[in-house]
Amino acid sequence: MLLLPAPAQAATPVLAPAPLTLLRTVDHPAADGIAAFDNGSRQLAKVALTFDADMTPGMLAQLQSGQVRSWYNREVRDVLDAEGVRATVFLTGLWTQAYPEVARSLAEDPLFEIGNHTYDHAAFRLPCYGLAGTSDRAGEIQRSADQIQAATGVRPRLLRFPGDCYDRSDTALASQLGETVISGDVRAGDGFNNSAPAVAATVLRNLQPGSIVIMHIHGGPNAPMTGPALRMILPAARARGLGFATVSEILGRPGSRPPPPVKSAEEVLRPLRQQMLGDSRRTSGQGNRVLAALRQARLRAPRRPLGRLSDHLLP
Numbered sequence: 001m002l003l004l005p006a007p008a009q010a011a012t013p014v015l016a017p018a019p020l021t022l023l024r025t026v027d028h029p030a031a032d033g034i035a036a037f038d039n040g041s042r043q044l045a046k047v048a049l050t051f052d053a054d055m056t057p058g059m060l061a062q063l064q065s066g067q068v069r070s071w072y073n074r075e076v077r078d079v080l081d082a083e084g085v086r087a088t089v090f091l092t093g094l095w096t097q098a099y100p101e102v103a104r105s106l107a108e109d110p111l112f113e114i115g116n117h118t119y120d121h122a123a124f125r126l127p128c129y130g131l132a133g134t135s136d137r138a139g140e141i142q143r144s145a146d147q148i149q150a151a152t153g154v155r156p157r158l159l160r161f162p163g164d165c166y167d168r169s170d171t172a173l174a175s176q177l178g179e180t181v182i183s184g185d186v187r188a189g190d191g192f193n194n195s196a197p198a199v200a201a202t203v204l205r206n207l208q209p210g211s212i213v214i215m216h217i218h219g220g221p222n223a224p225m226t227g228p229a230l231r232m233i234l235p236a237a238r239a240r241g242l243g244f245a246t247v248s249e250i251l252g253r254p255g256s257r258p259p260p261p262v263k264s265a266e267e268v269l270r271p272l273r274q275q276m277l278g279d280s281r282r283t284s285g286q287g288n289r290v291l292a293a294l295r296q297a298r299l300r301a302p303r304r305p306l307g308r309l310s311d312h313l314l315p
Contacts, residue, residue, distance in 0.1 A: 037181065038185045042209050042210045044209055047208075047237065047245070050089070050184060050213060051089050052092075053091045053217050054092060054218050055120065056094070056131070073226055076219070087111065091144070092117045092121050106152070108152075114152060118134075119140045121162045122140060122162060128163040128165035131163055156179065159179040188215045188229070
């Protein structure tokens with residue numbers, strides 16, 4: 001090591017190592033100590049509301065037996081639509097199977113983008129809020145993505161793990177499968193919470209520019225107050241000057257949209273037939289007008305005397 005005089009040593013700046021960041025927008029300790037997308041830029045006067053559509057095998061059994069009437073909270077959708085609020089919905093594969101038409105309508109609605117919430121909401125790391133664990137992590141991600149794509153035409157690019165329980169190997173696996181892990185910096189606490197004011201207060205207490213808010217859209221007894229809480233959250237957030245965007249918009253990433261519907265042969269041929277019919281009618285009309293004009297001219301022409309036969313035969 002080169003020894004410098006004391007004054008020179010004092011003047012030499014000490015360079016600290018650059019902080020290790022896996023993804024660029026996280027500016028606070030990430031959930032579970034894992035660096036994943038928790039929020040967007042704090043300079044952005046918008047927040048991303050996200051809604052998980054949970055569905056475990058037990059929840060599906062409750063739906064099929066009639067024990068639970070519905071695992072789709074239509075009120076949440078109605079409030080967002082009525083207020084023109086953009087949002088991101090993370091679907092499980094089982095929920096998508098149970099509600100394929102709703103999933104398709106969400107994907108086709110320009111207000112919403114669709115993300116992946118794994119196939120049957122099994123935990124990737126235990127313990128995780130009492131969830132059952134999975135032995136097939138890749139299958140949980142891919143089966144759900146396949147189901148979502150089959151129902152909506154969208155291949156999700158964003159992934160939220162059940163219970164937000166995961167480690168670095170899980171984020172690496174998601175990346176290998178073409179999906180980016182999304183957590184959030186505001187957990188609404190609407191799960192198993194019967195107080196809408198309490199849910200709204202939790203969100204508004206922690207909400208910042210660029211926040212990603214974790215809520216639920218399955219409703220039922222598991223998330224009964226999300227809709228009423230949302231009615232309180234939206235005007236209060238707007239009063240702070242905050243707007244609403246999808247997660248992809250918050251993070252400056254391209255979003256996923258369903259492809260345009262494929263036209264049937266009849267839909268393709270119909271305008272061509274109409275054009276041909278119109279052309280035919282125009283041509284026929286022009287011909288009829290010409291013939292009518294000729295007839296009128298002949299009627300108006302002065303009659304010539306019969307004279308010789310040759311006068312009528314020669315031009």
